Amino acid sequence: MKNKGEKSSVYPLNTYEVPRRTKPNRVFMLIYACGIIAIFYHHLTSLVFYSNHLLPSILLLIADLVLTFMWVISQAFRWCPIRRKVYPENLKKLIKEEDLPALDVFICTADPYKEPPMEVVNTALSVLAFDYPSDKISVFVSDDGGSQMTLFALMLGAKFAKYWLPFCRKRNLSKRCPKVVFDPNYDSDHQLKSCISQEEFLNMKALYEEMVTKVKHVMEQGYVDDDSIDNDEERHVFDKWKVNGFTRQHHPTVIQVLMESLKDIDVSGIPLPNLIYLSREKSKHFYHNFKAGALNALIRVSAVMSSAPIVLSLDCDMYCNNPQAPRLALCHLLDPVEGSKIAFVQFPQRYKGINPTDIYNNELTRPFIICAEGFDGIGIMNYVGTGPFINRKAFYGGPLQSKVNIFPGFNSDDESDLLANRKTMSSKLILEAANKVADCNYEQGTHWGLTLGFRYGSMVEDFFTGYRMLCEGWRSVFCNPTNPAFLGDFPISLNDSLVQVQRWSVGLIEVGFSKYCPLTFGTKNHSLLMGMAYSFGAFWPVLAIPNIIYGLLPQLFLIHNIYLFPKVSDKWFYPYAYLFSATYIQDFIESYYVYGITFKKWWNEQRMWLVRGVTCYSFSFIEFILSRIGISTPNFNITSKVINNEQQKRYDQEIFDFGVESPFFVALSTFALVNLVSFSFGIAKVIFMDGNLEELFVQLFLSGFVLVNCLPIYEAMVLRKDGGRMPTRVTLISLVITLLLCYATGFARK
Ligand SMILES: O=c1ccn([C@@H]2O[C@H](COP(=O)(O)OP(=O)(O)O[C@H]3O[C@H](CO)[C@@H](O)[C@H](O)[C@H]3O)[C@@H](O)[C@H]2O)c(=O)[nH]1
């Protein structure tokens, strides 16, 4: 690595390095481009002069055009990737502790049954315990599930925090999420053993477990019963749920201040942070815009109650793993030169409990780390929904705006009243104003969702909003400390994982095929490289096209003795062989040597690329088209964070989980069967019918390649007996479709 980011300052807050591979990468781009040109030359000449098989030739040309388009725009990531380093120790030299900026943390939850309230409490406690002045932290939990159980759990969490925060602070614990500290597997951490007496540890654990038991009881009941409540004041809080007609989809705003810095202190006498529960108003008559709507309500409510200049947004399952996180982010946000231009500092999405070879590629190192370093090199970073520290100003317009009105909708008299009353967060005036901005009709006729706050119109509000901020002239930065700042949950079953990626894909396509298409809008409003990099994100799902064409077409035609590629002895065979192997080899070298991804992990990632291509990427196109013609509206299917023991066991043993009768699996099984039939036919032909291997080599190789990728699918169809096997109905339906496809190809011979 070459160090290029050396700052002249004696106490730099951050530097960056340019990896040595950048120049070789650019040379490689040139050679690779020559290979692509050769293939297109061959395509055109063979299409014009010799094509006996017009339809498949055109389809293969389309597949290559899409692959080329995606390759070209993806080069933005390889152009000048960088790796940053931060120096939080220098922060102290530049800014006094009492001058550190205040921080508002947003935590979103939406369903107590898919997102257990104890998870939310753990996440909240892990950030309340940041290594940061307590009275500068305000945590706002948004509950789109409108659940009294979640509020109840947070109430207990607030009581527990009085003990928990001093406990963490006194020992300077490196992990501050109670669930992690009290996990029996965490015992190995010597830090705990060396600095806490066994008695103290057990006392704290007992307090935690008492809270868990109470929450469990309430969850079993489905409501907060009188026995679980300590006093009338608390009882009164839950009266709101007793009103007739209070449902998840239809209820008034609930705002509850659970801890208030100016009033509440912990057991060591230090002020506690602020903790606020918010469930914005929901009405059947207003579209609520899912998470983006929740976040906009949070921006406004927090503006009224605390208006910290820096905002951290987290999903409820993303607990803080590194209490230094705010200081690491400040190393960028307080940078004397660049700081004021930065809209957000993004930490990568990292997960706990990924199995050793990451069978479903949940880690997503390619988009979350490798592409992120590429983005960072062009001065921007993709916003990934959870883990960004955001400059509050960026929600209200570009970096050059002179005065930001963070109280839109209030006149200046109201505004000064609010500021004067700010000291007591739970004052009537503040609560009334906060309730007003959380109303579901508040946004009517305003610019919220259009040019203010989180932008509506895409299921990936994070990708879309971050992108629009950058188009307004902001910069953003990627921060990836060795000790991950946040760790979250991920779907442990294949179907859930595909459902999640389908939602992302729909959201990305919504951006790609809108007037904000990064290829035009981004390029014009920012830079060519940014347009390319963001387009790669927005058009990611179009990889389904080459995937399906290359995964089915040559195979189906092989069965009908039609050969679509040059013979091995033909000189045109070489560009194909070169591009195929160069793509995989480059990808592997980069993954293995630069990012330490083992061969098995890498192979699983390649497999998931194929799997997603035939399932969620393609299905997302169908969903997108259906929504455009008004047949359906995309829905935010919340990923379940509840552990199913049997599924968890299979996941830990690295066994694929099919098990449900999902349309994804019909598509996947059909894909696997076509390749099995084609490969068997090809081999039989070479061995028994004296077929010419030279002629059918490419098609046979492609079938064999997909076949190797699909081995777990055949196993799940035939050999397995457990709950994760391929359902028989899915196998039978796919078999019928496979036979139909093989038969129908006969008609498309010409
Ligand atoms: O109506 C809704 C739906 C979801 N959420 C919250 O959104 C977050 C993400 O939901 P999850 O089901 O976990 O989806 P993921 O696919 O894991 O989320 C990723 O993708 C989302 C965009 O699709 C981003 O918003 C997330 O930050 C990012 O982690 C959770 O905290 C939910 O509580 C809401 O607040 N309101």
Ligand SMILES: [Mn+2]
């Ligand atoms: Mn999630």
